[in-house]
Amino acid sequence: MASPLYNALFRRNFQMLGVVFVSAFAFEMTYDVGMNKVWDNINKGRQWKDIRQKYAEAEE
């Protein structure tokens, strides 16, 4: 009846809670990184970090 996945993740309530909170943590990190990448892709060449090296190198 019970699949190994079910047993591993949702068998008991505290087990499921733990899985939920751990995945929330992981989700937040990956989501932040992923969305920042999307953002940088949308705004390619417009942000300060894209043009910074022109001026930072010129001074050194």
Added chain:
Amino acid sequence: MAPLTIASRALARGVARPTCSLNAARALSTSAQLQDAGYSSPFKGESKTTKIPDFSHYFNKGGSANTNLLFSYFMVGTMGAITAAGAKSTVQEFLKNMSASADVLAMAKVEVDLQAIPEGKNVIIKWRGKPVFIRHRTQEEIDRANKVNVASLRDPQADEDRVQKPEWLVMLGVCTHLGCVPIGEAGDYGGWFCPCHGSHYDISGRIMKGPAPLNLEIPAYDFPEEDKLIIG
């Protein structure tokens, strides 16, 4: 008005009565005959609400009960996880508001050019509203500070523990007794002297004589490069 309603009610009752028993019997067995087309409502103007609905689309189509269970728990768990992540970052953003704002943080560090301070001179600068003493000590003064018997002090502290570079002494210019600002190059020990209640500090800012209980405080500071001091 009244006779009309009475008449219409009587009419409705009369229509309803013959089918009544049959109706009850049907209701009993509805679970078995969901799509019973023969059922008819006793009321005029039969509408959708009086029909027993068809629930077959709620049934599970294919797939075992186990995958269903796994899937529903997965969906519920995902919603919980995303909500938790959202709540966490919401709370985090609100807490960030309570920390020091950017203009306060910008004022919290003071940069000092050490080249402007000649050997054997005191400089007082303001840092977060308090005076900070910076002394460029001579070799003779460093030796004098090291010669003091640490064990004999009221607040025992070796000179090396109070400085990062021996020639630069940086400390808060607030007397540890009641908060006056001591005078530099004064007192019995050639260090600082507090005019309010007569506390004498030595050339390392340690309390030697008078009512003050502790040595002058050392703020957090750093030498990021030669001849540059950042306090804070």
Added chain:
Amino acid sequence: MLARSCLRSTRILNGARNGATALTKRPISSYSSGASSESPMKLNMTAAASTALAIGSVAWYYHLYGSTAQAMTPAEEGLHPTKYPWVHEHWLKTFDHQALRRGFQVYREVCAACHSLSRIPYRSLVGTILTVDEAKAMAEENEYDSEPNDEGEIEQRPGKLSDYLPSPYKNDEAARAANQGALPPDLSLIVKGRHGGCDYIFSLLTGYPEEPPAGAQVGAGLNFNPYFPGTGIAMARVLYNDLVEYEDETPATTSQMAKDVVEFLNWAAEPEMDDRKRMGMKVLAVTTVLFALSVWVKRYKWASVKSRKIAYDPPKASNRVRD
């Protein structure tokens, strides 16, 4: 007693009713001879009069309170600015920081002669427009009041990153005195503070005609600009082609400079815009997913409730006997 009075009153009432019928009868009989055509005429007149009264009073009311009150003539209102397709106003677009850098150059070399930008500290230019070293060097070009020294004197010290951009005038009065009574507004929040925002400021900067149109009244010391409310503006046209020399060799046309400085002023008014939009994108994406999930979970939780049936099982005859 009471009953009798009641009876009497009903009798009186009946009498009155009879009288009334008699009264109504009489006029009909008297007019019946030739006035049958006059009655609808009178009705039509009344209808027409009351309709006219109703329309008239509505018109009068609308005349008093209905139309929008215009405090100003169109000239006083100023010409509405053209809508320009600003890229940085898109939902998911940041400021173009290269343009911000050019706009800051225009501000420093042109606008700063009269206009302050007093809410912008040098530290906020770092990491958006200037590098740390550039900002420090720029701050040190100006002098600021230091804290009082031992004698209580206030000395001048070179600027630091935590200092704000210097203002061209000491106070508003000095600014007015230097500009024939006109006060050059502070530009920190000017994009938020004017109707039309970016469009208005761009139109104003580029909208000076060669000479005022015939018939336009231009006051002494004022310049004609159709976009400025009242059309007489104390500021003269300042942006001319090749007024500044851009370090990135963008051709410095009037409109290019106006566009760059407007984008820079928009940054000055909303320095948080880039972060705000990125946060907004993240929040909207995540709440969309959450909404879809919550719809699914609602259906899942309600499935058992919605597919429940309640049947009435009448007690059987044998049961009744047992009771």
